[in-house]
Amino acid sequence: MNNPLPKESITRNSVLNVRHKELGSTLDGETWNGMPIPWSYHSDVNDEVVAVRTRAGLYDVSGLNIVNVSGPAALKILDKLVTIDVAKLEPGTSRLAGEVNEEGALVDDIMVICDDKEHYRLSHGSGATQQTLAELAKGEDVTVEQDYDVHILSLQGPRSIDILDPELDFDLAGLPYFKHIKTTLFGREVILARGGYSGERGYEVYCSAADAVYLWDMILEKGQPYGCIPASWDSLDLTRVEAALLFFPFDMPEGDTTPWEVNMDWCVDLDKPGDYIGKEAVIKLKGRERFKQIGLECRAKQAVEVGSKLFIDGKEVGVVTSSSYSQYLMKSLAMAHIKPEYSQLGTTVTVADGDEVKATIVKMPFYDPMRVRTHPE
Numbered sequence: 001m002n003n004p005l006p007k008e009s010i011t012r013n014s015v016l017n018v019r020h021k022e023l024g025s026t027l028d029g030e031t032w033n034g035m036p037i038p039w040s041y042h043s044d045v046n047d048e049v050v051a052v053r054t055r056a057g058l059y060d061v062s063g064l065n066i067v068n069v070s071g072p073a074a075l076k077i078l079d080k081l082v083t084i085d086v087a088k089l090e091p092g093t094s095r096l097a098g099e100v101n102e103e104g105a106l107v108d109d110i111m112v113i114c115d116d117k118e119h120y121r122l123s124h125g126s127g128a129t130q131q132t133l134a135e136l137a138k139g140e141d142v143t144v145e146q147d148y149d150v151h152i153l154s155l156q157g158p159r160s161i162d163i164l165d166p167e168l169d170f171d172l173a174g175l176p177y178f179k180h181i182k183t184t185l186f187g188r189e190v191i192l193a194r195g196g197y198s199g200e201r202g203y204e205v206y207c208s209a210a211d212a213v214y215l216w217d218m219i220l221e222k223g224q225p226y227g228c229i230p231a232s233w234d235s236l237d238l239t240r241v242e243a244a245l246l247f248f249p250f251d252m253p254e255g256d257t258t259p260w261e262v263n264m265d266w267c268v269d270l271d272k273p274g275d276y277i278g279k280e281a282v283i284k285l286k287g288r289e290r291f292k293q294i295g296l297e298c299r300a301k302q303a304v305e306v307g308s309k310l311f312i313d314g315k316e317v318g319v320v321t322s323s324s325y326s327q328y329l330m331k332s333l334a335m336a337h338i339k340p341e342y343s344q345l346g347t348t349v350t351v352a353d354g355d356e357v358k359a360t361i362v363k364m365p366f367y368d369p370m371r372v373r374t375h376p377e
Helices: 017-022 045-054 074-081 129-137 160-167 209-226 233-242 279-285
Strands: 056-060 065-070 093-100 106-116 119-124 143-146 151-156 180-185 188-194 202-207 228-230 292-298 309-312 315-326 331-338 348-353 355-362
Touching (some): 017 209, 045 056, 065 129, 074 119, 119 129, 129 143, 160 202, 160 209, 188 209, 233 315, 233 331, 292 315, 292 348, 315 348
Parallel strands (some): 056 228
Antiparallel strands (some): 056 151, 065 119, 065 143, 151 202, 188 202, 292 331, 292 355, 315 331
């Protein structure tokens, strides 16, 4: 991964570690949210990307934090926490939301999952969500607790539907993006959601720790005729950059990045009634962007370094936030922040990556620009 994670102590483990070690992961690299992550396997990371893009790859994304928020005041405190109108979420749906501080700066991005109007789950990474929730919950009729048992298996790729659909008692093709359903898979109770972090059609299986190894094995067994293989987090990072999906906080390196500066307008409901943390500030900051999130195709045979400065005519105009060399697309790709006046498509910039590398601003996502893979008609 081009974005090194901060060193953390290990506070939890995936029960799938036994499988990750069998596949070649040492699990001794950086942790994420206190959990060791299988960054690489014995398999070639680029072969894993090809599997995800053309067949299917199975990821263990249990490193995500899942927080259960339930009770009569659940909706009330969540509406104070995030920038979207949570009241509009219907049971069985979810939506990505921004979380900002009193200055209107992003402090986390969250998937708000509505099971019913008094039961929600939050899926988030390493931001301020749980600390803020604890403050908002004081004195309210609500229970907030992290789910340390849940494991998340993410099956990504065009053949994912072929692998899972025969094992379900409903038509999987009818499950829309950002929708989920309680069901059974291989005889085990799960929550099955349509989504993922790869830019492909995919599904996420939320299960108990007791069932995770069995479900992992069965998905791979049933997926073998379709070319499904286990996939490491290094390949997940490659696919998410190809799909131009942001990773908090690495794509927000300034520390006071606003949603408007990283093309996250869709995660702020301007017509949301009532108040939430940072509402006045974030609305005032719309139209005052100091930089814009852009995509770069770099004329290089490898990934440029994250943190490399961007220059135009010798003037510093931006910085690289994420990068990869996509063997699948045969291109060196980067996401970057640049001053708004230089953000037009087709603009040529110089990336100061040791040697100077020329790059061109292009439309994002780099892969599947119309997002028809995840959002088909």
